[in-house]
Amino acid sequence: MTEGDQNTSVSVAMVGSGGAGVMTAGNMMLEAATKAGLYGLMTRTVGPQIRGGEAAALLRLSSRPVHCVDDTFDILVAVDWKGAERFAGEVPLGPHSLIITDPATGDIPEILTASGARVVEVPIGELAAAVDGGRANMVILGLVAALIGLSEAPINEIIAKKLRKKGDAAVTASRAAVRAGYQAAVEVTSPVKVATISDDDTGHPKRWLISGNQAAGFGALRGGIRFVAAYPITPATEVLEWMSPNLQKVGGTLVQAEDELASINMAIGASFGGRPSLTATSGPGLSLMMEGIGLAVSSETPVVIVNVMRGGPSTGVPTKSEQTDLNIAVYGLHGDAPHIVTAATSVEDCIFTTQWSVYLAEAMQTAAIVLSDQFMGQASTIIDPPANISFMAQRLVEKAPTEDYLRYAVTADGVSAMTLPGTPGGQYTADGLEHNPKGLPSTLMEDHRDQMDKRDRKVADFNYGDHWADVEGDEGCELVVLTWGSTTNAVREGIERLKAEGIDCKLVAIRLLLPALPLQFDQALKGAKRILVVEQSHSGQFLKLLRAHYDMPGEIKSFRRPGPLIIRPGEIVDILKEWNAL
Secondary structure (H helix, E strand, C coil): CCCCCCCCCEEEEEEEEECCCHHHHHHHHHHHHHHHHCCEEEEEEECEEEECCEEEEEEEECCCCCCCCCCCEEEEEECCCHHHHCCCCCCCCCCEEEEEEHHHHHHCCHHHHCCCCCEEECCCEEECCCCCCCCCHHHHHHHHHHCCCCCHHHHHHHCCCHHHHCCHHHHHHHHHHHHHHHEEEECCCCCCHHHCCCCCCCCCCCCCEEEHHHHHHHHHHCCCCCCCEECCCCHHHHHHHHHHHHHHCCCCCCECCCCCCCCCHHHHHHHCCCCCCCEEECHHHHHHHHHHHHHHHHHHHHEEEEEECCCCCCCCCCCCCCCCCHHHHHCCCCCCCCCCCCCCCCCCCCHHHHHHHHHHHHHHHHHEEEEEEHHHCCCEEEEEECCCCHHHHCECCCCCCCCCCCCCCCCCCCCCCCCCCCCCCCCCCCCCCCCCCCCEEEECCCHHHHHHHHHHHHHHCCCHHHEEEECCCCCCCCCEEEEEEEHHHHHHHHHHHHHHHHCCCCEECEEEEECCCCCHHHHHCCCCEEEEECCCCCCCHHHHHHHHHCCCCCCEEEEEECCCCCHHHHHHHHHHHHHHHC
16 A cells, blocks of 8 residues: 555554553544544453553554454554563564654564564654643554544544543643644654544444443343343453443343352353343353353253353463364263354354344253354444344243143253243252153153253254354355354455455355254355365364364365464465465
């Protein structure tokens, strides 16, 4: 791209040590972009300290919807360079890129300058010090906003909104620091500007600014969840933080438990009492919940578990994203325990997938594990308001049981009516022991077989409709990419780029990971001769899952790597172009 070009997309990285305020600046810029009519995505990356240490706000703004990061960053600016070299792999630069540095903060790490990026010095600290109460992050906010073509009006409005509680002096100082940044930008040639946008939020559709964790919470509420048991864990805590006040608005309740063991069992208990229930966790917490989830499956008590994945094993890399809880979600329960595993494909899709999962859990009276990850969960994105879909919790309840009421009656579809506690004549035992149709503990082979068949049948034969996967592309396309979760949108953008070059490719992003749907899968891959399987794991968990449950035609290629480096659209383009040329 040439200097000063108007472009539909611009990527910016702001880095600094803990407390320098780069996340604040990034969030303000994203909110200002929302008001100005742009779309955008902001991801956060921090060091292993979780709190404190180095941090980076990574933004991509565009005049069109964006759901993934770009291949390289156009602008990198630092409050300071302490620990910034740790982000080199996550902030790829190129010869077109611009690095803005304050000479007072020391040398730029060589690993960043090796990209050939142009370096410009701006005395950010001096500009901030010249303002009474000024801060360097606000100077950077104004500087970057000016360089990418974002006007000052929405920035000032967001400053007033965010800082009003700190008083007029804080608002005035921040606006003055932003103004200093705008003035400093006059001396800097920008590598790229985003397409022309308006100065305020009039004249364009209202858009939402939402994170994946907030979206999951919102989808849960829309699906009918009214009880949440919470135990905080990175990077899932924001699901619970968002739901706590918002549950109260719809008459729901959130209880903070003492640990993950308590939270899953509280959720199961509330569901047994008739309240659609949920808990949220990450890998280590999911491990602790497995026995409780098995209880939900055995007792046929619906419950939803949102699992926001992070790097493992053990404590692993809690602040980075990875798709490696797939195996435990699918295979982690002991015994044969049919249940549901779904995965959102984007920040926005966290709304739909979580709402749909609530519906599935309630309709089939089982456990549904919803997989998200740190990238989606803690990323914030600007989206158009989502459609109000109709999936709501619909549980089969027996309100007037007769003397021969059988809680676990063997039915054609595997679903039998529950009664709520206190219903006259509706008493039954719900525990982890195998049972007969009435619910009494049984060791008879016939009872075990019949109940196993029942639990399997209701999950295997349910009508999941077209929601099992996003299937995009022409029927019979010979080149297919299979993926899931947060890698979906990088693949989608890569396929769009290929299409512009005349290369046709089909996307199949699986949303329903368990149970397997062989008929639908075969139809989606009809005519495929080359299949690329894309995932963010070291061992290829997704590829192994596909091979275990499906027959895949043609030649199979795996593109995978562990976190923390996410997969980018350009990588997909390069792999598919090379493969297509063979």
